[in-house]
Amino acid sequence: MKKFVVVLAAGKGTRMKSKLYKVLHEVCGKTMVEHVVGAAQGVQPDKIVTVVGMGAEEVEQVLKGKSDFAFQKKQLGTGDAVMTASKKLAGQAGATLVITGDTPLFTSATLQNLFEYHLKKGNAATVLTAEAPAPLGYGRIIRDDQGNVLRIVEQKDGNSEELKVKEINTGVFCFDNEKLFAALPHVGNSNAQGEYYLTDVLEILRTQGERVGAYKMPDFSESLGVNDRLALAQATKIMQKRINDEHMRMGVSFADPETAYIDTDVKIGSDTIIEGNVVIKGKTMIGSNCYITAGSRIVDSKIGDNVTVTSSTIEQSQMDNNSDVGPNSHLRPNSLIGDGVHIGNFVEIKNAKIGANTKVGHLTYVGDATLGKDINIGCGTIFANYDGVKKDHTTVGDRSFIGSGSTLVAPVKIADHAFIAADSTITKDVARYDMAIARGRQINKADYWHKLPLSQNDDWK
Known part of the structure; x- marks a missing residue:
């Protein structure tokens, strides 16, 4: 029939x-x-x-x-x-x-x-x-x-x-x-x-x-038929419960299922823990033993096993096993985060590949770049990828050290085992084992304080 x-x-x-x-x-x-x-x-x-x-x-x-x-x-x-x-x-x-x-x-x-x-x-x-x-x-x-x-x-x-x-x-x-x-x-x-x-x-x-x-x-x-926004919200709530219940039956833990908003096609591995006020959308796949904390938003991304996402946003990106991100960081589209990589707080990654065990600790922007393994990226580093007309690429080799406050102006290549001194602006390639220093010379002006207007204020004496 x-x-x-x-x-x-x-x-x-x-x-x-x-x-x-x-x-x-x-x-x-x-x-x-x-x-x-x-x-x-x-x-x-x-x-x-x-x-x-x-x-x-x-x-x-x-x-x-x-x-x-x-x-x-x-x-x-x-x-x-x-x-x-x-x-x-x-x-x-x-x-x-x-x-x-x-x-x-x-x-x-x-x-x-x-x-x-x-x-x-x-x-x-x-x-x-x-x-x-x-x-x-x-x-x-x-x-x-x-x-x-x-x-x-x-x-x-x-x-x-x-x-x-x-x-x-x-x-x-x-x-x-x-x-x-x-x-x-x-x-x-x-x-x-x-x-x-x-x-x-x-x-x-x-x-x-x-x-x-x-x-x-x-x-x-x-x-339930949906004829207005009230019914749409009701249908969404019923569907969300159905989705979360199925994930729990498959071994996922929710701190508060009513405030975990997960789309129909999302896949989540067993023993993953999801806190409240988490949004997971699109075709996202999350592995086992992950920890997704409150305030995180993950869209169309692939998350490996043993990954921690702390109050961060991930869009169309990939995090491999044992990596972590956050709090308050943003993986923009086409960010590929390797095994054991640490992405700390207030970091933004875009169209970049980060090699295994590299650390991008905090307050850093990495855009249009390829980073190798075991690199340390210091606080406040900027990958300057846009000249106002086009975007260029930066490459950093394995086991390099990028000092805090540095700016890498693309296109530029930093070889393996290179060292960038803190507060340097790098516009030329750096060879293997070299240290690059690119900053103004420090000059100290003796007794300059007494020339300042604020020195006349008794509270400052």
Whole structure:
């Protein structure tokens, strides 16, 4: 039996109050529609068709290679949206799942269970439902004595008995594909909104004598649809808990899981400890036995084993085993930190490779540079890489010593075992074993104090 998925993602989402189309808002590092398509991919469908409208080009770009597309010119309701996929799906035998692109919390397991239940029961249509603790505002599922779905009653239309029902419609459906597209042309728009509702297909099928059922999923929270910023924040909180819980099950420790903000695709090794107020985003990979302290932010980076990150920012960079950084340092893109390297406090690294066991202690900028092994970089050193027009490279050899307060003006090469005296400005290459001194000669002016105006102040005498 073939399986198809239709994702409804054509609406702008005016309640989001945003220039960004609703389904493109992110939850834990992925757009909502990517979460939905990702969950759908987990059931291994033969085809996914995403219905686009507002922001079609942006949605198609995000889902490129993951979905086919159908275009809804005007937003005339969910029935009309599904009908736009008819050229892709009509006439094919199989089962079709219809899901909205603003429901990022559904899991592949739930969608798979819905498919299996639908096929097992031989239904023409199956509604995915859930038990809502507070069902106000949701459509209620009204069943007959055999458990078949008689109708879905909206909040405004329900009587007192119907509104006591807590089983609600999640907005996700599974249909016999051929029967779905045969019924859709018969859906009317005689309603207050003048729209074509997909739910009307259920009534059409039922009156034709077809079986319409419902599968109740155990976790109501998965059904959360995002229509505004409040719901977006709620979905993010639920997703974040799901992510952190899984990391803890795999051996990661959190000082405070509620304040560790970790994206969906992040990988973390066992016995790593993460303190509160930590943000880890993108495709970041963190090894085992690491320690990430409060206030750290790591984006699209690779962190080895036994690494300590102390209240620092790391972007698109790599830290090898046994290295450490911080506090209050910044690894900008393309920083490659070798084994056992120490990056101290208030250090900025950019587009630089730091060799094993080198120490960059504090208050230093290293940009566009290659540093060898076992180097000591003194406090306040500047790699002057930019002349106002272009950026040049600096190379420092193994076991060199760069004295405090030095400025290395690129392009320049410091050979192995070279020594740079403190407070030197280096503009020429330095050979192996040489010491470079480049600073003004000190001159002491005798008795100069008494020539200063402040010497007339009694408090200074």
